[in-house]
Amino acid sequence: MQIRTAEKMTLIKGLCGLVVMIWVSMISTTSTSGGQLKEVLQGLLLSVGFIAGAICFAIFAQGWMLFTNKLSRHRLYSAVLFAVIGIVDVLYMTSLSGVELFGLDLQSNTLLWLVMISHGIGAAGVLLIFSSNDKEVGRTQKLTVLAATLFSVVIGLYLIGQFQASLPLLFGRIGMNSWQLLGSAGILLLYVAGLAAILYKNRAQRSTAVLSVISALIFMMMGHYLTFISEPQQLGITHLTGEIFMMLSYYFILEGVYKLTIEEPIRYQQLAEEKITYLAYHDDLTGLPNRRKLKETLQEQIEISRISRVSTAVIIVNINRFKAINDSLGYSAGDRLLCVMGERLIRSCTPAEEVFRMGEDEFAVIVPGVSNVSGIHDRMEQLLTALESTMVIDNSEYHLSVSLGLALFPEDGQTADQLLQNADMAVHNAKEQGIESSRYRPSMQVQVQSRLKLENDLRKGIEREEFFLEFQPQIHLDTGKIVGMEALVRWNHPHRGLISPAEFIPLAEESGLIVPLGDWVLRTACIQNKNWQMQGYEPICISVNLSMRQFRQSHLSEHIRDLLAEIGLDPKYLELEITESMTFDKETAFDQLRRLKELGVHISIDDFGTGYSSLHYLKSLPIDRLKIDRSFVKEVMEDNNDAAIVSTITSMAHHLKLKVTAEGVESQEQLEFLKLQRCHEGQGYLFSKPVGAQDIEDRFLCREAV
DSSP states (O other): OHHHHHHHHHHHHHHHHHHHHHHHHHTTTSOOOOHHHHHHHHHHHHHHHHHHHHHHHHHHHHHHHTTGGGOBHHHHHHHHHHHHHHHHHHHHHHHHTTOOGGGOOOOHHHHHHHHHHHHHHHHHHHHHHHTSOOOBOOHHHHHHHHHHHHHHHHHHHHHHHHHGGGSOOSEETTEEOHHHHHHHHHHHHHHHHHHHHHHHHTSSOOOHHHHHHHHHHHHHHHHHHIIIIISSSSOSHHHHHHHHHHHHHHHHHHHHHHIIIIIHHHHHHHHHHHHHHHHHHBOTTTOOBOHHHHHHHHHHHHHHHHHHTOEEEEEEEEETTHHHHHHHHOHHHHHHHHHHHHHHHHHHSOTTOEEEEEETTEEEEEEEEEOOHHHHHHHHHHHHHHHOOEEEETTEEEEOOEEEEEEEETTTOSSHHHHHHHHHHHHHHHHHHTOSEEEOOTHHHHHHHHHHHHHHHHHHHHHHTOEEEEEEEEEETTTOOEEEEEEEEEEEETTTEEEOHHHHHHHHHHHTTHHHHHHHHHHHHHHHHHHHHHTTBOOOEEEEEOOHHHHTOTTHHHHHHHHHHHHTOOGGGEEEEEEGGGGSSHHHHHHHHHHHHHHTOEEEEEEETSSOOOHHHHTTSOOOEEEEOHHHHHTTTTOHHHHHHHHHHHHHHHHTTOEEEEEOOOSHHHHHHHHHTTOOEEESTTTOOOBOHHHHHHHTOOBOOO
16 A cells, blocks of 8 residues: 555656746746846855755665664665765855865856756766665675775876866757757666666566655756756756756655655564564464463463453364374375464364464464353353364365363463463373363373373383283184284383283383384284294284384385394285274375385285275275274174174175185174174184283194104
């Protein structure tokens, strides 16, 4: 809006100047031969001239003395250009009033040459300066340009004073001659060229500084016309108007240089500082206020609550399974999910509530003026309803769910840091307990400390080899013979004894320790299988679960190849189990599975039916087996839906020429049902719970026939 207004003002100034120029040209034939009127005009002319010189020196001072540590080429060259023009104009005016400046006694023709030179230098200088790119200059260049300019001015004035008698006449007795016409035409062309160059260079957007320079060039053209063409032989009203126009043009240059080199850089710096401040307090992905802004706003709200004696609530919103979505679908999908969640939160909140992004998969909502606890719990239920829905990613729908953690001032914390820490503990407690929301309790602090200690023990346990393997056999349902086994990791804690995998596996995945732990399981299982073969037992395949972090390793296939070669185990006796979620990023999963299959290992999809596998991509996956999740097998005799799902999976696997293993087989009825569905293999407590290597040897393995 400001630029548009400035463009209109530039047009209005140009039109007003044009009207005045035409009007003055029309009345220029009016006689000014009266002595008193002539003296008045001459006095006004001198005043205007000295004002113009003062403006020129102001341009020089502005460019030379202000912000010298950030001097630009435009400012430097504008300063020395108008210093020269100011010297010439002052010399012209003092000589016109009969004062000899610098000891120069200049003739009337020489004075006209000075004006012509002044206009020519101004036209050429503005063209060269403002049509070129600006950049910062150093102190050395500044002094060099000033010294060269002063030297040129001194030499020029000396030559003019010495050889003024040899200068051609600009005006003859009959008016204009070829010198005057040539010089004026050349200067006007320079003005037009400068105007065109500036307009073209700034064609995309013209700042107020550029528009000021354009106004200056327009008035310079009109001033030159009035000074030299309309009234060449006498100093009358037309000449006076021309000098006024030149004075105005210098003022516009002063204004333009100020805006271009001082005002605009300062404004840009202010905008940059504002942007830095914005980025410091806002999340660059969602645009929401960030954690720093959250802490400041929450602390301010706490102070208000202390005075008003009402509670303030902070609710932490955590996206469930965000890491799995991020890992399987890619970071771009995760970013889109975060943006969508931020937008939904904003739409779901009242004007009094404020939404923030804390980082990763967490958001925060400040709810001021809480009068009762039941009311805030109702508000959390409303948020859960608004946030839990589906989202389309890569033409597939995914159900989104969140967990909420609540902390209230003053009951659950006295400072912003305490409230945020406690609300964060509450939301993680909700996720661990499998519930939608939770309010902070002091006992949660103990749980967090215990979890942190367990993570530290887990790290040490890997180093101290506190882990061991158990094996659960996989039985062929028709023959009843063992055809494989799954290696399962167990942890014998030195103080707590056996710790459930359901407790330490999620912690290992969260902390990243699942990678070294998974590598240990893989190596140990392969060594055990090779040992059985060396002891003379019939070779069977052993299954090892891969974590998401392991599966996404770019060197996984090379690592397994080297491991098998080191141990001496044939790849066909190793089966790698992955989950459906690992195949969400289809291109990456296909490439990884292809490279693994080239090794000769078997690949199965574990817990099949609990994910969101696309049947279109399933048929293309280089896999060998589907393992039906135990949740479907468990209720297969009571729930018709589970029975239908198991039947569908086995039928589909047969058509895709894949083997099927049912997990969690615990009863004879389940076994008979699975046989009817032509399920190939089973695994579960009906056959054996996970047992040690010695039990596997005693109960299931058979010696090879000699």
